[in-house]
Amino acid sequence: MPNRLAEERSPYLRQHAHNPVEWYPWGDDALSRAAAEDKPILLSIGYSACHWCHVMERESFDDPATAALMNELFVNVKVDREERPDLDQIYQLVVQMMGRSGGWPLTVFLTPERKPFYAGTYFPPVERYGMPSFATVLRAVREAWDHRRDEIVRTADELTSDIVRATTTRSDARDVPSDVATRAAKKLATRFDEAHGGFGSRPKFPSTMSLDVMLRAAHAGDATMGARVRKALDAMRAGGIWDHLGGGFHRYSTDERWLVPHFEKMLYDNALLMRLYADAHRAWGDARDAETVRAIASWVTREMTDAEGAFYATQDADSEGEEGKFFVWRPEELDALLAPEESAVAKLAWGVAEGGNFEHTGATVLHANRALDVVATRLGITVEEARARLEPARAKLFDAREKRPKPFRDEKVIATWNGLMIGALADASGALGDRALLEMARRALATVRARLWDGAALKRVWMEGEARIDAFLEDHADLAGAALDVHEASGDRDALDFAKALVDRAIERFWDEDERSFRFASKDARDLIAHTRDAYDHAVPSGTSSIAHALLRLGAHLGDERYERIAESVLRANVGSALDQPMGFGHLIGAMDRYARGATEVMIVAREDDARADPLLDVARRAWAPNRVLARVDPGAGDVGLASRLGGRRQQNGGPTAYVCRARACGLAITRADELARDLRP
Incomplete structure (x- = not known):
């Protein structure tokens, strides 16, 4: 046969x-x-x-x-x-x-x-x-x-x-402690690699969701957690897991030092890392984090975006039948492509030497081997001269690499992974004040919606002009989260309506009222021997954790406690497991933190066409507020959704006015951007 x-x-x-x-x-x-x-x-x-x-x-x-x-x-x-x-x-x-x-x-x-x-x-x-x-x-x-x-x-x-x-056993419901992120972070710290950053030894994965828990603990006041996150982000960015020529992160490191990766690049890894580096930029204002976000976006634009703006799934580790061949270099290749003074800087800066570092091939995985000031000292030049030589070297090597046979690209458009990247781009656009990132997100959301959503049902995969496979919980949840991110980054009401439609459909198809949990696959799936209800994160956030975030955010935007009650059931059922095994529940712990500490709700009361609101909106989007909900409220609108918190308070002196609400209580009116920035500081 x-x-x-x-x-x-x-x-x-x-x-x-x-x-x-x-x-x-x-x-x-x-x-x-x-x-x-x-x-x-x-x-x-x-x-x-x-x-x-x-x-x-x-x-x-x-x-x-x-x-x-x-x-x-x-x-x-x-x-x-x-x-x-x-x-x-x-x-x-x-x-x-x-x-x-x-x-x-x-x-x-x-x-x-x-x-x-x-x-x-x-x-x-x-x-x-x-x-x-x-x-x-x-x-x-x-x-x-x-x-x-x-x-x-x-x-x-x-x-x-x-x-x-x-897949059916439920945990006993427990209250979610207000310090859930801090407790989880302390347990995570016992597995943190203080020497090299990240968690564990080898192989070493980025573990973005665990780092997010630590960053939340830092926001709550634990500076040591912030230092650990900073160490991990810098180590990954310096290591071979980062593509120093083309941008984007490889899947994971085969060693504890982030030096030699498995070379596949996944859309979802880069989406999760983009959001983490954007939040780090909010926390510390470090230009390196903004540069990393933009470099990931550049890779996505160049390699992972189809003609209509949706995002492909993966790039392979192999090319020409060999792992990593597209990415590694030998000293003689640099000498042939670069001017002598450029090659000298590039070899020292990226660790290219005889013998290499990649298995037994003699080739080198580029990594930030030495800081530029050390390179400059070794060569007897200034740091500015070293930088001036390294940048053209980077461009020349990239151009030469583009002529090599490229790794295979899987051109499936997957709803959940597109949701992760769309959401990351929209969120990062606010953190960096970069409209180009927002336009990428909006275009992708419109394309994915047109291809995979028929107004009532969502498909998971688009390939060669065909939408296929009924979507799973994670597809609905991550795409709903992306729509909420686009709404908060742009004020697009249609994106909020799309998020509501997706969440409502998820409740209809996946919510098990008797078990008080979400199934991964639809309740009417017939070819499965069991229905998983997995709240445990794997390479991507679990569908359960993503829907919990979407429910809490949507409930806040619409003022609908029904969504929040369902989320509460999910969180209370899993808090024991999450605190016992925080490495596997990082994204859900984030939702627990949002639920337990409460959202920071920022409302800007201003007409849609009033550009004077832009400085207030910009401050709100740049602020380091992990549980922020942002809405623009028309001064003539009724008290619905978030606006119901205002209790009749409106614009001051006829101009755009901000209100910050915590624990469902709103502060005084704010009309100046610098005052709003002070109010939103941790």
């Missing part, structure tokens, strides 16, 4: 369309064949930018002998986790329940009824790394299926029951 992936829209599935494996996409055809032939299912889950997915493909799925064994013994199914995160969440639990670490490629063996009985991740073609060969695993699993079926069925039933139990 043929490989059935060539007609699929997913770039990841298409990458496997040439394999001699008789792959099926997930669906009835594969399940029916497994049942008819009494064969177990081999389910392989990955994504297009996954380096080890490519490795396993080259070693096993492209190997005729291994493929023949797979075809003989199993019905083989490929899934793109970016399209079906609901399946990925469920079957990742199997690996964890077997005492192993999850990850991709995910390899799971199922009964024809979709029940899992054995799982792992990457398997090598020969025995190594303390793991059996993939062929050994295939034969052993099939031997057990043929000769110990009762044991297999019992294991599958037990694992499925454990998954159902793990």
Whole structure:
């Protein structure tokens, strides 16, 4: 039977369309064949930018002998986790329940009824790394299926029951303490790497949501937490995890020093980091943070934006069949491309030396090896001269790199990830006072809305002119959050209405009144063995945490306590878990902080066409106020939504007037931008 992936829209599935494996996409055809032939299912889950997915493909799925064994013994199914995160969440639990670490490629063996009985991740073609060969695993699993079926069925039933139990158990409701962010930050600090910044050792991920918790604790008065965030942000920006020529962050560092990354670039990582650096700029006013935000936006514009303004999903780690080849450099390449004085500065500044630092290739991952003043001293020149040589060197190397074969780009437009980037751009536009970032956000929101929202239902993925796959909780929540960010950055009322429509749809499709929790997939999904209700953050914020933020913000804007009551149920049910394991609940802790400390509500009473309000709006958007809600209130409007807090107070002397409300009580009228800035200072 043929490989059935060539007609699929997913770039990841298409990458496997040439394999001699008789792959099926997930669906009835594969399940029916497994049942008819009494064969177990081999389910392989990955994504297009996954380096080890490519490795396993080259070693096993492209190997005729291994493929023949797979075809003989199993019905083989490929899934793109970016399209079906609901399946990925469920079957990742199997690996964890077997005492192993999850990850991709995910390899799971199922009964024809979709029940899992054995799982792992990457398997090598020969025995190594303390793991059996993939062929050994295939034969052993099939031997057990043929000769110990009762044991297999019992294991599958037990694992499925454990998954159902793990995804339905609720925590006892508890009050959310007002110092929830500070408590969580103190626990996070025990895992902070004081030498290199960030958390843990190797591999080291940016952990943006945990750093956000620390930044919130800093806002609440803990300066040591702020110092830790500053150290992590500077270390990441200096390391090889940052692309020093083209901007943007790679996925993670393979070492504890942020030096050598896995080179894939993900839209969502860069969205989360853009927002974090924008908040850092609000906190400290450091020009380096603003530069980082703009450099990420530049990369997104250049590499990740389609013709109508929506954002692509990922860039691969590999090019020309080698990981990182597009990004690394050798000394002789710099000498050939640069003037001698430029090459001397560039080598010292970016650590390019004989032998390199990237595995055993002799090539170097560029990193901020030495500060410019140190470089200048070594070369006997001024710092200004060093900078004047480094910038043209950067431009020349970038231009030369652009002529290399580029890594593969996955051009799926995914609702949730677009939501994260749109929201980050809109928020950063206020932090930096940069209208260009806002226009990027507004254009992307309009395009994603037109493609994926039909006025009543949301799709998850746009690819090649087609909207596909019913959206999940995270898609509704992150796109609603983005619409709220655009509304606060621009005053666009239509964006607020869109956020409300998305949140209402999320409540309708995902809210389980009996369990008082949100499901990840729609309540009417039929091809799942369980419904996850995961509040735990993974590479992206959990759908539960994102919808909690959206509910609280929307409730404040509309003055509708129904949204806040649902959010309260979610937060109270998870506060115990969040304080026990803050590394996995950073985004939800942010929502808890908003709920417990209360929002800082800033209302600017001014007509839509009154430009005199701009200085007040600019101050409100630049202020370091993590739980800020910002609204422009027409002086002739009725007391609805946030305006109901004003209690009849309006403009002073006929001009734009600001009111800051905390704990649902509003302060005195403010008409000057400098006075508003003082009021909003921590």
